[in-house]
Amino acid sequence: MAPKITAILVGIFISLFSITPISEARNMNDQGLNAKQQGIVTIAAFTAQGDLGRLKTTLNDGLDNGLTVNEIKEVLVQMYAYCGFPRSLNGISTFMSVLEERKAKGIQDEIGKEASPLPANKSNIELGTEIQTGLAGGTPARGPIYTFAPAIDEFLKGHLFGDIFGRDILDFQSREIATIAALASMAGVNSQLQAHFNIGFNTGLTEAQMKSLLSVLAAGVGKQEADNASEVLSKVISNRAK
Template sequence: MNSKIAIILAGIFFSLLSFSSVSQAQSTNTQDLNTKQQSIVTIAAFTAKGDLDKLKTALNDGLDNGLTVNEIKEVLVQMYAYTGFPRSLNGINTFITVMDERERKGIKDVVGREASPLPAGKSSLELGTEIQTQLIGGPNKAKYNAFTPAIDQFLKAHLFGDIFGRDILDFQNREIATIAALTSMEGVNPQLQGHLNVGFNVGLTETQMKNLISVIEDKVGKKEADNATVVLNKVISSRSH
């Protein structure tokens, strides 16, 4: 083989390799939520709605789809920060019922790992400030910080430090749960818009966001999905400018 032929063949090889890499990246970017993530959507949505019958079905489906017991517990615990203690506690009690029923049927579910300890030598406020800054893409400059410093501290120390700092769920799955809950509630479009932005910041794609809304439409309701679509389109438009 002379040198010219070798150079040509090498060029073809690297072109094919490059095309394969680009195609793989595009495929990754167009993937829908996986079945476990879709279960997080329904669990969060029905917890937020307070629809315990449908939540019971969603919890069973989540376990069957591979979510661990501790991952589901984590979703239900996180929900109290967005839906209040009553809805979160009702969700947890419903999960206890589901677990008891499955145990009586001889179903052995994977418990999963516990959360790692929070970083030593760092307060919840310090950790939460770091996490919030990472999620929103910079310091939080909302007007409520100065108007009510207490809520700012609670958000940073407790929501982002104590809750988001727990590593049983990653930031993507926590945002999927949050977006699903907010989508299922009325009167929270500003918060939904904020968390859709955070979802993009942590690597969720437009396709995944739209898939999340399609799950809401299929399982929860068209009204909720239509509202979420309007908010999502506003977020996509603002991020493209």
């Protein structure tokens, strides 16, 4: 299939599954991430690092900047796929404490929408394969690692991309912002970080938004994490320009 046609199909696919249309997102966010997206960055980063003290602060900031309770819960739940159940569960527990404290102060936070039912006419693997392929730019995921351990391919398609990414509480851009922030905050995962920078661009995130994400990391998480992610991003941008 010609690259131009593939790009068009991917754009259509992403717009169908995303809450915010790509064209609208580009027009609104060419200058960088908005306050809600910045909140997702730090929430994901501190959850991945297990820094519950700073997570508590940024959870409050996220709510104050317009993230709903369900949107934050969705970020925390998604994190288990990237940093494990223990840190995801610790993040959720911390969020419960934050909400209790805010309620005691008389703060009524917006709960937000619930996830729509997943399509009844396809399995989670079928749905996940569609989503993964679309996010990857129209090319199905293949490689020796999936041949060597086919179970991981099944789990990635069926659970990560089907069960988790198929939930519409967060759009794909928000999920990639969370994923990139988490991976950038952990050591030894640059190959995955590179892949998700590419996927982020495929969802319509701009170079300005990616650099804004790195600025949030540098200011709120750590210079070392931001510098490493910046090197990875530079390679991705260079490769995509070829």
